[in-house]
Amino acid sequence: MARATRTRRAGGNGHNGKTRRIDAAQSRTQTERSSDGDLLPPARTAGPAESRRPVAGRLIIIGGHEDREKDSERLILREVTGCTKGGRVIVCTVASDVPGELWPEYQRTFQELGCEDVVHLDIERRADLLLNPSLDLFEGADVFFFTGGAQLKITTRLAGTRLCAALEEFYRRGGTVAGTSAGASVMAETMLVSGVSGETHRIGETLQMAPGLGFLRDTIIDQHFAERGRIGRLLGAVAQNPRFIGLGIDENTAIIVEREESFTVVGSGAVYVADAEDVTYTNVAEEESERTLSLFNVRLHVLSQGDSFDLRTRRPAHGFAKTLERKLDRSEHFPGAEATH
Amino acid sequence: MARATRTRRAGGNGHNGKTRRIDAAQSRTQTERSSDGDLLPPARTAGPAESRRPVAGRLIIIGGHEDREKDSERLILREVTGCTKGGRVIVCTVASDVPGELWPEYQRTFQELGCEDVVHLDIERRADLLLNPSLDLFEGADVFFFTGGAQLKITTRLAGTRLCAALEEFYRRGGTVAGTSAGASVMAETMLVSGVSGETHRIGETLQMAPGLGFLRDTIIDQHFAERGRIGRLLGAVAQNPRFIGLGIDENTAIIVEREESFTVVGSGAVYVADAEDVTYTNVAEEESERTLSLFNVRLHVLSQGDSFDLRTRRPAHGFAKTLERKLDRSEHFPGAEATH
Numbered sequence: 001m002a003r004a005t006r007t008r009r010a011g012g013n014g015h016n017g018k019t020r021r022i023d024a025a026q027s028r029t030q031t032e033r034s035s036d037g038d039l040l041p042p043a044r045t046a047g048p049a050e051s052r053r054p055v056a057g058r059l060i061i062i063g064g065h066e067d068r069e070k071d072s073e074r075l076i077l078r079e080v081t082g083c084t085k086g087g088r089v090i091v092c093t094v095a096s097d098v099p100g101e102l103w104p105e106y107q108r109t110f111q112e113l114g115c116e117d118v119v120h121l122d123i124e125r126r127a128d129l130l131l132n133p134s135l136d137l138f139e140g141a142d143v144f145f146f147t148g149g150a151q152l153k154i155t156t157r158l159a160g161t162r163l164c165a166a167l168e169e170f171y172r173r174g175g176t177v178a179g180t181s182a183g184a185s186v187m188a189e190t191m192l193v194s195g196v197s198g199e200t201h202r203i204g205e206t207l208q209m210a211p212g213l214g215f216l217r218d219t220i221i222d223q224h225f226a227e228r229g230r231i232g233r234l235l236g237a238v239a240q241n242p243r244f245i246g247l248g249i250d251e252n253t254a255i256i257v258e259r260e261e262s263f264t265v266v267g268s269g270a271v272y273v274a275d276a277e278d279v280t281y282t283n284v285a286e287e288e289s290e291r292t293l294s295l296f297n298v299r300l301h302v303l304s305q306g307d308s309f310d311l312r313t314r315r316p317a318h319g320f321a322k323t324l325e326r327k328l329d330r331s332e333h334f335p336g337a338e339a340t341h
Numbered sequence: 342m343a344r345a346t347r348t349r350r351a352g353g354n355g356h357n358g359k360t361r362r363i364d365a366a367q368s369r370t371q372t373e374r375s376s377d378g379d380l381l382p383p384a385r386t387a388g389p390a391e392s393r394r395p396v397a398g399r400l401i402i403i404g405g406h407e408d409r410e411k412d413s414e415r416l417i418l419r420e421v422t423g424c425t426k427g428g429r430v431i432v433c434t435v436a437s438d439v440p441g442e443l444w445p446e447y448q449r450t451f452q453e454l455g456c457e458d459v460v461h462l463d464i465e466r467r468a469d470l471l472l473n474p475s476l477d478l479f480e481g482a483d484v485f486f487f488t489g490g491a492q493l494k495i496t497t498r499l500a501g502t503r504l505c506a507a508l509e510e511f512y513r514r515g516g517t518v519a520g521t522s523a524g525a526s527v528m529a530e531t532m533l534v535s536g537v538s539g540e541t542h543r544i545g546e547t548l549q550m551a552p553g554l555g556f557l558r559d560t561i562i563d564q565h566f567a568e569r570g571r572i573g574r575l576l577g578a579v580a581q582n583p584r585f586i587g588l589g590i591d592e593n594t595a596i597i598v599e600r601e602e603s604f605t606v607v608g609s610g611a612v613y614v615a616d617a618e619d620v621t622y623t624n625v626a627e628e629e630s631e632r633t634l635s636l637f638n639v640r641l642h643v644l645s646q647g648d649s650f651d652l653r654t655r656r657p658a659h660g661f662a663k664t665l666e667r668k669l670d671r672s673e674h675f676p677g678a679e680a681t682h
Contacts, residue, residue: 200567200591200611200643226541229570232611235643250541270541270573270633274641281659283645292611292645296657300615300641302541302576304624304633316637318622 056174058083059215059257063223063249063269064148064181068109076254076267080143081113083176087142088117094157095149095182102147123157133162143176146183151193152210154186159213168215177215181223184249188212188221192237198229201236204289209237216257218311222248225272232293234274239284239295242276245314257311264308264319271307275299275314398512399424400556400598404564404590404610405489405522409450417595417608421484422454424517428483429458435498436490436523443488464498474503484517487524492534493551495527500554509556518556522564525590529553529562533578539570542577545630550578557598559652563589566613573634579617580625580636586655587615598652605649605660612648616640616655 060083066076081089091106093099099122110118121137123129138144144167146154158164171177177187185191191212196205209220222234225248238246249255250269257263265271276298283294303309306319401424407417422430432447434440440463451459462478464470479485485508487495499505512518518528526532532553537546550561563575566589579587590596591610598604606612617639624635644650647660 198568198570200645226570226573227539229539229567229572231570231572231613232567268633270635272572281657283659292609293643294611294645294648294659295643296659298641298643300639302634302636302639304541304635307635316622318624318635318637 053172055172055260057171057259058176059171059187059263060176060178060254061184061187061216061221061247061249061257061263062178062180062254063184063225063251063267063271065224065227065251066180066254066267067252068105070109070112074109074113076252077109078113079254079256079266080145080176080178081110081115083178084115084142086116087140088119088137089115089143089145090119090121090137090141091145091147092121092123092154092158092183093147093149094121094123095151095153095186096147097149099147106145106147126157126161129157129161129163133166135162135166137163138166138170138175141170141175143178144170146177146179146186148181148183151182151185151191151212154182155191155210155212159211164213168213171215184223185221186212187215188219189214189217190220190244192220192222192233195233195236197233200232201239201284201293202289203284203286203291203293205236207233207236217260218244220244220246222246224251226250226269231272231274234272235295235298236284236293238274238276238298239279239282239293242279244276245311246272246274246276248272248274253305255309261312262308262310265303265305267305269304271303271309273301273303273309273316275301277314394513396513396601397515398600399515399517400512400528400604401517401519401595402525402528402557402562402588402590402598402604403519403521403595404525404566404592404608404612406565406568406592407521407595407608408593409446411450411453415450415454417593418450419454420595420597420607421486421517421519422451422456424519425456425483427457428481429460429478430456430484430486431460431462431478431482432486432488433462433464433499433524434488434490435462435464436492436494436527437488438490440488447486447488467498467502470498470502470504474507476503476507478504479507479511479516482511482516484519485511487518487520487527489522489524492523492526492532492553495523496532496551496553500552505554509554512556525564526562527553528556529560530555530558531561531585533561533563533574536571536574536577538574541573542580542625542634543630544625544627544632544634546577548574548577558601559585561585561587563587565592567591567610572613572615575613575615576636576639577625577634579615579639580620580623580634583617583620585617586652587613587617589613589615594646596650602653603649603651606644606646608646610645612644612650614642614644614650614657616642618655 060080062076067074089110093102096102103120107118179187189212190209193208193210195207220237222230230248234246234248238244249271253267253269255263255265255271278297281296301316303316308319309316401421403417408415430451434443437443444461448459520528530553531550534549534551536548561578563571571589575587575589579585590612594608594610596604596606596612619638622637642657644657649660650657
């Protein structure tokens with residue numbers, strides 16, 4: 001069931017919001033059915049040609065386990081709420097097995113950070129979304145936030161639907177799309193689905209990749225990066241196509257991508273950029289299963305808070321962490337009053 | 342107590358060897374004592390000038406957990422025994438808390454691989470080694486092997502003793518010095534002692550380094566590399582002095598260093614070479630504790646079995662794993678008959 005729960009805070013009371021539910025049953029008449037009862041495919045609102053238009057929006061791609069505790073800094077989620085201009089935040093739990101646990105946590109956190117209009121989107125079955133695209137979710141929205149879970153739940157249920165096309169349109173027109181953990185991986189053109197952590201990549205080993213939502217081109221994104229020892233699998237992925245930049249994002253760390261051009265790092269960990277452009281040799285195309293990866297001459301950057309990276313020139317620049325932290329301090333006192341980027 | 346247990350196999354029966362024990366009490370008369378009973382420092386046999394002489398020996402530096410099971414390939418330990426020419430193998434368990442468990446395992450393994458003269462060296466107290474340097478251990482020796490354990494146990498008990506000087510001399514004259522895990526780290530000029538695994542390096546964080554045995558110059562060596570997610574701490578180490586090449590060695594994987602000039606990889610995992618020579622920026626010298634590492638433009642190579650690396654030019658070359666494996670197959674049938682390097 002596709003369900004959207006909107007909570008508006010009345011008089012600033014975050015725990016007393018109104019709730020609206022939308023599900024497939026309410027809007028079945030909007031959708032045609034074929035004679036055997038199968039759903040007809042929905043009309044696409046944006047095709048390949050449209051998707052090449054310049055992007056005005058922002059991506060916030062989080063390596064998982066972002067700080068949500070009330071008495072902590074919550075730097076990253078403050079970056080997210082800093083992107084609202086009084087508008088709606090949509091929390092999409094489609095990736096998760098426990099949406100009922102995640103949603104109230106994020107709802108409370110975003111409300112504590114000053115957001116008045118926080119809406120829940122869960123998609124239990126793709127069919128429900130086909131029947132009821134819930135496009136009105138984006139009316140007045142500033143931020144769309146993917147929680148963690150499993151990457152393939154996001155793409156199998158959401159990708160190719162009218163809602164997903166509307167999400168892309170929202171992003172292209174200037175909206176912020178954020179995602180953590182699985183919600184980070186799906187941002188890429190080709191997403192890393194699974195692979196062994198804490199090991200060097202082996203050629204014959206299953207390193208599962210699949211098409212992602214494609215909001216950030218020419219990248220492969222991995223999360224929980226240093227914590228789960230994932231350098232091996234990220235290098236295994238970029239070795240297969242050096243056009244792609246590998247981005248390994250630590251926990252409680254995020255990249256904020258502006259207009260597909262560059263990103264800045266925020267959070268307590270690091271972002272590893274593996275650029276295979278100058279690679280002189282790899283054995284990854286060899287057919288010997290169980291051979292361990294060889295990969296010569298990768299350019300590796302370790303970026304920490306305030307550092308930035310130009311995705312066009314593939315060059316890092318070091319930043320002004322203190323300036324950033326000051327800005328964030330200010331936005332805590334005046335929630336929503338200042339976008340920090 | 343410094344104890345050397347030599348086991349000679351009688352008629353090829355590995356479990357029925359003769360045992361000789363040397364301990365401090367037997368040779369106390371060899372060492373002078375000062376009036377208050379303190380031991381006088383031993384005369385050094387090789388000084389700094391001598392240590393610049395060219396090296397004829399070989400290092401086998403193993404990332405830990407090398408395969409020792411009888412029914413497995415034991416590729417790396419066959420490389421070690423391949424360096425014997427019928428001579429002695431000295432197994433030094435000084436790093437370990439459980440030398441009594443490790444020694445019989447390695448003894449059996451080396452005997453199964455065709456070594457007839459396998460000797461045990463444990464050093465319970467440095468004082469015992471000062472009293473009884475056991476220099477005769479090296480008579481007819483081909484290989485000196487450090488087991489795993491704690492790096493600082495090796496250096497605090499062995500470094501600066503006449504036995505250690507004799508070990509260096511043995512290496513310079515063409516002997517093979519092998520070491521696994523802690524025994525790998527000590528080979529470096531500056532050794533990585535401890536640091537957080539599975540995390541990106543933070544500037545204020547304790548990343549403990551100490552002078553190593555210095556057999557391999559200009560390198561910092563880390564082990565259990567991909568398995569324990571140690572890219573963060575290795576980069577934290579090389580960031581502090583880009584002259585040093587960081588070598589991260591996976592488990593059941595080794596580098597075989599010939600004459601300090603180049604090395605070849607053998608084993609099932611990979612060796613990561615982090616070359617910081619072209620680094621354009623790091624924040625590691627900043628005084629802000631708890632800042633996460635920034636490090637731009639590291640050259641990273643992932644080497645697998647058969648690949649080699651020239652330590653002078655800092656260039657990798659890809660190898661001939663199959664040739665190597667064929668050689669090893671042959672040396673299994675004719676143990677000790679062929680050095681594979």
